[in-house]
Amino acid sequence: MEDSLVEYGFRRVIITITAIFCALLEIVDTTIVNVALNDMKGSLGVTLTDVAWVVTAYAIANVIVVPMTSWLSQQFGRRNYFAASIIIFTVSSFLCGNASTITELIIFRFIQGLGGGALLVTAQTIITESYPKEKRGIAQAIYGMGVIVGPTLGPPLGGYLVDNFSWPYIFYINIPIGIIATILTIMFVRSPKYSQKLTLRQVDFIGITLLAVAVGSLQFVLEHGQQDDWFNDNKILILSILAAAGFFFFIWREIVAKHPIVNLRVLKDNNLAIGTIMSFILGFGLYGSTFIIPIYLQSILGWTATDAGLLLVPSSITTAFMMPLIGILLQKGVAPKFLVAGGFLVFFVYSLWSYQILTPDTGSEHFIMPLVLRGVGLGLLFVPITTLSLSSLKGKEIGDGAAFTGMMRQLGGSFGIAIITTYIGTSNANHRLNLVSHMPSFSPMVQERVKGLQNMFMGKGFSPEIALDKAYELLNFTVMKQAAVLSYMDVFMGLGILFLVCIPFVLLIKKGAGKVNVTDVH
Known part of the structure; x- marks a missing residue:
């Protein structure tokens, strides 16, 4: 990173707030729609399977665009790309709210996902750039607050808007924030100087196509496998084969291409490779537990969507308090691997505690303390995993690394939700x-x-x-x-064991990892 990109005082505050709001917009929109699906179904006169595509289309677009973010930033300049992404996200939010058919809504939601996916990784890079090296831990903590709090804010906010207004308002709420964020980005965010831009003929269109086919097919299989009876359904079987073939040829293409759209060579770095796996597991635990708790509260205990979402707020507040403390610990030289191991241990205790308290009559007072503990665990995991992943990368590899961890966190969430949904379905019968x-x-x-x-x-x-x-x-x-209830207990026990098994692998990470040396973040 060039020193000229480090900001101080008022400018840094404005840039940080802008980037966090953009990251929040993207993440809140991942979960806010879930509580409005019933209203959409009734309003548009479609089935739940049809309306589920509103969630799937956004997720597919997200996972396709995230790995390409670093490359696109180089082609168009980071500020221009970031501003364009906010504009795409904001305009498509308006179009989603105005959609009169399910087809329109799915198309506009996909476009919204293309804009939104770019916001997450680019916001992280912009915040990292704006802080001097010694304050990188604090920078990641500030960013992490938005990423962790976002999935929890979605359900209660969505529930409130649907209960008091109507479902289009879950999209309209993005518009004023998007307009302000666009203006602030153009005024304050600066781009690093890039050494090269590719001509249209050099663009890796084959790589882009293979990535879109592989990720799109996988995301569809994960979202719809349970309701379509997995491999007994021809469509799921064909898309599974397509996903596997797509990833195989995508990896081959990116290794041999002169100008790959995704720099896979960066995964030779051991810390990034381990960090990428841990990001996947973090996504599995974060999105999986954020998904399972409201479902349990609504289906077993009969809570409303708004009340179920509000119960997750103490966990988010705890994480928000943890983030700056973790940033300070990293700044003082505490090895990230010990914080990550502690986070996995805390998550294991949270899962075990949840396993023990679940009954058909469990009340909100029983959930508060385990969820606060979950907030502590997420605080210990998010920033150190990100710091570890990027710790031994240099130059433009940092942007590539950030894109990998972001994509794997999203994919981990998709896998988590799909596996948990499938397990609960089969386990209930058993x-x-x-x-x-x-x-x-x-x-x-x-x-x-x-x-x-x-x-x-x-x-x-x-x-x-x-x-x-x-x-x-x-x-x-x-x-x-x-x-x-027994099925949900099994899920919590399974999540706990998954986190416990990770601890020895985390402690194997090489000594000295975690001192981020950024010279030219992209």
């Missing part, structure tokens, strides 16, 4: 069978329970026959609810 096998209908205890429920319904004025049917219905509902 747990139900197991529970039913332990309570045969001729058992005196079961007969006594049915008789008690029948008497209760008869006391409410039902005939003996209808009361008996209702007694069996209620018993079946109780069994299904218990089976669902």
Whole structure:
């Protein structure tokens, strides 16, 4: 990084705020739509499968554009590219809100994802550039606050807007922020001087196409595999093969291309390779647990989307408090690998605690402290993983590294949600069978329970026959609810074991990693 790109005082404050708001816009929009899907479905007269494409289209566009961000910044200049991305995001937000058919909404949402995906990595690079080397840990902490808080802000904000206004407002809310961010970017953000730009003939269009096919196919398989019965569905099977072939040929192309769209050679750096894997696991845990908790609260405990989203706020506040402390620790020379190992350990304890408190009657007071602990774990993980990943890279490789960690975090989230959804679906059936096998209908205890429920319904004025049917219905509902609780318990235990297994690998990272030496971030 050129020293001239380091900012001080008022300029640095403005640039930091602008970059964080842009990162927040992108991440909030990843989760804000989830709570509005039902309203969209009714308003546009489509099925839930159709409206799920609103989420899928955005995610596919995100994952395609993130690895290309470093390259695109070099071609157009970082400030121009960043400003253009905000404009694309803002205009498409307006178009999404005005969409009158599901096809329009999906197309505009895809375009919004192309603008939004660029915001995340570029915002991180701009913040990193604006701070001197000794304050890099603080810079990553400030950026991390936006990235961690974003997924949690989406559901309650979306719930509030849908409950009090209507679903288009979840898109309209981006417009004033986007306009202000565009003006501030043009006025204050500066671009580094790039040594070369490619002519149109040198552009790796084959690489771009292969990346789009591979990532798009994989994202669709992950989003729709569960509802379409995975490989029993021809479409899922074909797209899985396409994804595998696409990645194979993409990797081959990027290795042999003279001007690759994604610099895979940078993965030879051991710290980045390990950091990329850890970013994937962080995404798995962050998005997976952010997804599973509201679903549990709504489906098992009957909470509203807004209330379920609000319960995650204490976790986000804790993470926000942790970020500056972690930045200071890194600045004072604490090895990032010890902070990451601590974060994985805390996440294991959080998962184990959640596993133990889950019942069909668990209240909000039981969730608060485990979620606060989750906030501590995320604080310990995000900044040190990013710092570790980029620690031994130099020059323009830093931008490539940031793009890899960003993409892997997003993919980790997609895998996490897909695997958790699939597991809960199959596990529910298995747990139900197991529970039913332990309570045969001729058992005196079961007969006594049915008789008690029948008497209760008869006391409410039902005939003996209808009361008996209702007694069996209620018993079946109780069994299904218990089976669902057991499935969620399994998920928390699985997440906990995943994080625990990571700790030894983190401690193997070579000594001295974490001192970021940035000379020309792209």
